[in-house]
Amino acid sequence: xxxxxxxxLTFKLVYYGPAQSGKTTNLLRLHDQLSPExxxxxMTMETKDDRTLFFDLLPLGFRAPSGxxxxxxxFTVPGQVAHxxxxxxxxxxxxxxVFVADSARNQEVNNGEAFQSxxxxxxxxxxxxxxLPLVVQFNxxxxxxxxxxxxxxxxxxxxxxxxxFACALQGKAVTETFETLLRLLYRHHALPLALATTHGIxxxxxxxxxxxxxx
Amino acid sequence: xxxxxxxxxxQLGELLDAAALARMGPPLAELxxxxxxILDRDGSPLWGTLIPGARREALTLEIEPAGYxxxxxxxxxxxxxxxxLFMGLLRAEAxxxxxxxLHLEAxxxxxxxxxxxxxxxxxxxxxxxxxxxxxxxRVAVQVTTLKQRQEQLYQAEKLASVGQLAAGMAxxxxxxxxxxxxxxxxxxxxxxxxxxxxxxxxxxxxxxxTLDLDYVLEDSPDLLxxxxxGLERIARIVADLKSFSHVDRPExxxxxxxxxxxxxxxxxxxxxxxxxxxxTDLNPLPCQQCNPGHLxxxxxxxxxxxxxxxxxxxxxxxxxxxxxxxxxxxRILLHDNGIGMTAEQLARAFEPFYTTRAVGNGTGLxxxxxxxxxxxxxxxxxxKSLPGQGTTVYLRFPHGxx
Numbered sequence: 001x002x003x004x005x006x007x008x009l010t011f012k013l014v015y016y017g018p019a020q021s022g023k024t025t026n027l028l029r030l031h032d033q034l035s036p037e038x039x040x041x042x043m044t045m046e047t048k049d050d051r052t053l054f055f056d057l058l059p060l061g062f063r064a065p066s067g068x069x070x071x072x073x074x075f076t077v078p079g080q081v082a083h084x085x086x087x088x089x090x091x092x093x094x095x096x097x098v099f100v101a102d103s104a105r106n107q108e109v110n111n112g113e114a115f116q117s118x119x120x121x122x123x124x125x126x127x128x129x130x131x132l133p134l135v136v137q138f139n140x141x142x143x144x145x146x147x148x149x150x151x152x153x154x155x156x157x158x159x160x161x162x163x164x165f166a167c168a169l170q171g172k173a174v175t176e177t178f179e180t181l182l183r184l185l186y187r188h189h190a191l192p193l194a195l196a197t198t199h200g201i202x203x204x205x206x207x208x209x210x211x212x213x214x215x
Numbered sequence: 216x217x218x219x220x221x222x223x224x225x226q227l228g229e230l231l232d233a234a235a236l237a238r239m240g241p242p243l244a245e246l247x248x249x250x251x252x253i254l255d256r257d258g259s260p261l262w263g264t265l266i267p268g269a270r271r272e273a274l275t276l277e278i279e280p281a282g283y284x285x286x287x288x289x290x291x292x293x294x295x296x297x298x299x300l301f302m303g304l305l306r307a308e309a310x311x312x313x314x315x316x317l318h319l320e321a322x323x324x325x326x327x328x329x330x331x332x333x334x335x336x337x338x339x340x341x342x343x344x345x346x347x348x349x350x351x352x353r354v355a356v357q358v359t360t361l362k363q364r365q366e367q368l369y370q371a372e373k374l375a376s377v378g379q380l381a382a383g384m385a386x387x388x389x390x391x392x393x394x395x396x397x398x399x400x401x402x403x404x405x406x407x408x409x410x411x412x413x414x415x416x417x418x419x420x421x422x423x424x425t426l427d428l429d430y431v432l433e434d435s436p437d438l439l440x441x442x443x444x445g446l447e448r449i450a451r452i453v454a455d456l457k458s459f460s461h462v463d464r465p466e467x468x469x470x471x472x473x474x475x476x477x478x479x480x481x482x483x484x485x486x487x488x489x490x491x492x493x494x495t496d497l498n499p500l501p502c503q504q505c506n507p508g509h510l511x512x513x514x515x516x517x518x519x520x521x522x523x524x525x526x527x528x529x530x531x532x533x534x535x536x537x538x539x540x541x542x543x544x545x546r547i548l549l550h551d552n553g554i555g556m557t558a559e560q561l562a563r564a565f566e567p568f569y570t571t572r573a574v575g576n577g578t579g580l581x582x583x584x585x586x587x588x589x590x591x592x593x594x595x596x597x598x599k600s601l602p603g604q605g606t607t608v609y610l611r612f613p614h615g616x617x
Contacts, residue, residue: 008279012222038278043306045314054317057222059277071278073222085321085328089221092320 002095002189008069009193011185012093017100018107018114019079020051022139025168026100026177027058027076033175035212037062038071052078055090062209066199072210084117091118092125096133096185098177103138103146103165133184137164137177175211182207221317227274227282228255230308236262239304246297249288256282272298276309372584373512380482380515384456387485391445398438398445405431455481470507472545472612473497473538479514480536483522490531491522498539504615505592513585517549517608520581524553524606532605545612552605561600 003010015023024044031042038061045054055078061071075094077087091097099118101111122129136159138152149165156163162180166173186195186206195201201209231239236253240262244251252263254271261282269287272294273280284298408426415422423429455478480493487493518534525532537548556564563569565586589596593613600606 010224040275040277043277043310045310045317054314057277061278069279073277075222083321085323085325086317088324089317089320093220093222 002193003093004193007067008071010071010073011095011189013072013074013096013098013181013185014091014094015074015076015098015100016087016091016114016118017077017079017139018102018110019081021079021100021102021107021111021114022166022168023076023079023100024052024056026098026137026139026166026174027056027074029168029171029174030074030178031058033171034060034178034210036060036210037212038069039212051080052076053083054078054086060210064195064199064201064205064209066201068199068201070201070206070209079114081113084121087117088121088125091121091127094127094132095189096181097135098181099134099136099161100168101136101138103140103152104143105145105147108147131188133181133188134161135164135177135181135184136161137166137173139166139168141165141172142167142170179207179211182210219312219316219319221313221320223316225276225281225309225312226256227253227305228261230281230305230312231261233262239301243284243297243301244286247286247289247293250286251289251297252285254283254285256280258283270294274298274302274305276302276305281305369584369587372581380456383482383486384452387452388449391448395442395445398442402435402438405435452485466506466508467504468507469502469504470510471502472500472505472510472547475507475510476514476536476538476547478511479518482515483518488522488526491525492531492533493518494533494535496535496537498537500538500540500545501614503545503592503612505612506588509588510592513588514547514549516581516585521549521551521553521606524551524555526553528552528554528603540614544614547610547612549608549610550605555602555604555606556598556600557602561598564598 002012015026017023027042031039038059040059043057043059045052045056056076058074059071060074061069063069075090077083077090097118099115101107101115119129122132136156138147138149140146141149152165153163162184164173164177164180166177168174183203186203190196190201190203190206195206240251240253243253244263250264250266250269252265252269253261254265255261256279263285265285266287269285270289270291271283271285274282274284284294284301286294286297289297408428408431412422412426412428415425476495476497480495484493518536521534525534532552535548535550537550539546560571564582566583569583586596589610589612595609595611597609598606599609
């Protein structure tokens, strides 16, 4: 559940995925593309050879008509297999997840293993994986050996999660992915948190407030 | 141990304690050319003096002010610059806190994973231990069953060899019985002649002649001597049988192994097939504490094996039985120049139930039983054999085995 404190509501979103699938790139592009009322800097904790060791953090926020401050904190996990403990710690308390898969054909096994590890870790840190707002993004669509979209859609046809096809390096569909997650997040939490009724935030207002589009 | 969530949003007062603020406040005030105060995000002072009307600059960590830097003396430009500098410090501190908290959380998670793995390993180890205990139990049960079966077969073999012995005995006893019965019949006829003599005593001489009593008188002692001989043979055979089966002696006894060999030989000689010769070369042996009944049976079955090997070879042969005492042990050798064994047969000779004979003609327990008995006497049995050349059995018994 999002963290409620007087005057503010904080959602924790996590970008999860196999090593070097483009989680940090997603965050960097979002920082460039989004223009919400409040936007912090991307805090990169620690990297080694361009690979995340701890996590990255992008804070965003906007103020609802009721005066409630809606805050989003976007985290990335380290993708390398060895950092499973860190991944689990970052994943805990997540309110929504973007799974960033690598579209390259030779990464299919890694994608599968990372997805399974995400499901396992969700159970271990006490997240309800079945009901967790989750978007699956297939990144690096520009790769020549990318698995075709129709094939991926076929394969995921029976899965309940929305699919996005992105190229984070070129900034393509990064915001769309984020927006898809925002909508899931709103639908999941609006009622219990009385976002519409008490705070006057509709789904559109929620999305617009965080993307920063002029309404 | 309570672990701070790495992703908590820090307050200024949490990042810098009173001591840290007291260290950083004075130089800040100096830079701000007079006074300075540091406020928490709700405006309550953490350090310094709050002068009414002073300017305040927000200190933002993420997107909201985490606290304020306040000064009445500094210009807005200086205050902003000092606030940016101070924010840099706060962010570095926040990053450090987040990193160490995350590290701690990750280590705890890894440790939990390890504990889980450990518990799983322990559980699987326990499963295997239980399985191995059960296995031992099951093996023990099987071994007990096998031992019982072996014992039963051993008894059966013993009975079989006693039966075979009895059959041989019966055959042998029939022989003397036959001529004793025949002689007695003849004697009865002779007595009839004497009975016929009585009314004719007047003409005694003529009657004597007619009845041929001269011959009767002459033949009768022969018949009686024959009968005596036959009865003696029966008595000896019965004595042999008793001695062989040891029905009349305790199981353990002090015995001369030569006596056992002689018993076995005398029992077997009675039914020695044609073309087979038994040669004994028995040298004086010290007496042994042993079970003579069992050893008789061993020698009997080994000699019988030799005889059968000669019969199987299809030509005449001999079984040589030799005994001698050395300072170390007592040695007995049984050699036959019969058919011999192939290497494969030799390798399996002591296996229970292994036999080269047709079904019904051998249980295949002879040699394995013999070995069991010899081992029970602390002895050794070894075989040497070549196909077509014959077989030699070497037996060794330690002196005075109990």
